[in-house]
Amino acid sequence: MLTLSVFLLGLLCLTHADCNNPTVRKEWRTLSTDERVNWLSAVKCLSELPHDTALTPFVNPDDIVAVNASGSYYDDIVYMHMDLNHLIHFTGLFLPFHRWYVQMYENALTEKCGFNGTSPYWDWAADAPDVYGSTMFQDFDPVSGLGGWGNLSNDAQVPNGAFSDFKLSYPSYHTLRRNFTLQPYIGLDPTLFTDPYMDANASFTQSEVDKMVNGFVGDYKGFQSYLEGFEGAHGSVHEILGGDLGGTCPSTAPANCTPGPTFSANEPMFWMHHAMVDKVWYDWQNSDSANAGIFYGGSVQMIDNATIYAEYPNGGPPMLSLDSVMHADGMFEESTVGDVINTTAGILCYIYE
Numbered sequence: 001m002l003t004l005s006v007f008l009l010g011l012l013c014l015t016h017a018d019c020n021n022p023t024v025r026k027e028w029r030t031l032s033t034d035e036r037v038n039w040l041s042a043v044k045c046l047s048e049l050p051h052d053t054a055l056t057p058f059v060n061p062d063d064i065v066a067v068n069a070s071g072s073y074y075d076d077i078v079y080m081h082m083d084l085n086h087l088i089h090f091t092g093l094f095l096p097f098h099r100w101y102v103q104m105y106e107n108a109l110t111e112k113c114g115f116n117g118t119s120p121y122w123d124w125a126a127d128a129p130d131v132y133g134s135t136m137f138q139d140f141d142p143v144s145g146l147g148g149w150g151n152l153s154n155d156a157q158v159p160n161g162a163f164s165d166f167k168l169s170y171p172s173y174h175t176l177r178r179n180f181t182l183q184p185y186i187g188l189d190p191t192l193f194t195d196p197y198m199d200a201n202a203s204f205t206q207s208e209v210d211k212m213v214n215g216f217v218g219d220y221k222g223f224q225s226y227l228e229g230f231e232g233a234h235g236s237v238h239e240i241l242g243g244d245l246g247g248t249c250p251s252t253a254p255a256n257c258t259p260g261p262t263f264s265a266n267e268p269m270f271w272m273h274h275a276m277v278d279k280v281w282y283d284w285q286n287s288d289s290a291n292a293g294i295f296y297g298g299s300v301q302m303i304d305n306a307t308i309y310a311e312y313p314n315g316g317p318p319m320l321s322l323d324s325v326m327h328a329d330g331m332f333e334e335s336t337v338g339d340v341i342n343t344t345a346g347i348l349c350y351i352y353e
């Protein structure tokens with residue numbers, strides 16, 4: 001009997017690895033030069049690896065281009081986000097999917113490209129007062145720097161730093177672009193973007209982050225929709241960097257190119273932005289026991305008009321649960337929401353500094 005219990009306990013430990021020594025995710029600017037080079041060179045390495053034929057689009061929405069077999073492995077990871085767009089934004093999967101996606105990306109950097117660190121994050125709240133002048137975009141070193149803003153007379157291509165020649169395949173072959181855009185909401189549907197002339201940085205200040213982390217106690221839907229909402233912090237960071245992170249179409253794109261969140265993972269800042277979004281969720285989860293482990297959301301986007309959006313900001317029925325499976329498009333092993341609801345349990349083992 002004793003031997004059987006010991007055996008079963010051993011089996012349990014094998015299948016559910018304990019997270020005794022979580023890795024620590026740090027802000028980009030606290031990394032050493034070697035750590036920055038390690039991350040940057042691994043990201044570039046993924047963009048030099050060939051297309052993975054395992055990529056199997058599940059949704060195939062009609063507003064994206066077909067898979068380009070001459071693209072890179074990095075492009076494949078971007079393609080997943082294009083394919084799954086409508087399942088993972090403005091639905092309950094927004095936070096768990098992007099948490100999982102950043103981890104799968106880190107795993108790919110590690111397993112395929114010799115990365116030996118953890119996913120860095122960009123504390124955009126610290127830069128909200130002056131994003132254009134942020135030190136993030138003032139390091140033009142070709143090996144250790146993120147590079148600066150794009151050249152506006154050359155399709156906003158980033159001319160310097162480690163990504164000055166970062167080639168991307170979606171929606172069409174182009175080089176990484178950044179186009180600082182302080183007021184990205186002008187001219188959009190005013191019933192959804194109710195303050196079209198706002199400065200995007202107003203929604204991701206430290207006081208906004210504090211409001212999110214300390215508010216919405218026990219209210220997953222309220223927390224997610226404030227963070228992900230049309231003029232909220234998540235979208236505003238995407239839009240203020242413009243170019244690829246803003247999901248604008250490059251000059252090489254076909255005339256029917258649809259701008260939007262689909263190919264925003266083209267910009268390597270995507271991963272540091274989403275690690276920060278994840279940190280805000282993590283900080284909220286840890287700010288009150290009523291937030292830890294809770295989840296609520298629907299599986300269907302409800303963003304056609306302001307009335308329906310007000311009722312279902314994070315998705316309509318059928319509702320999701322901790323057992324809901326997130327699609328991986330053949331690229332990675334599939335996980336459930338419950339697998340990633342806690343960063344030090346399930347398939348995850350990290351904390352934020």
Ligand SMILES: [Cu+2]
Binds near residue numbers: 081088089098
């Ligand atoms: Cu996304």
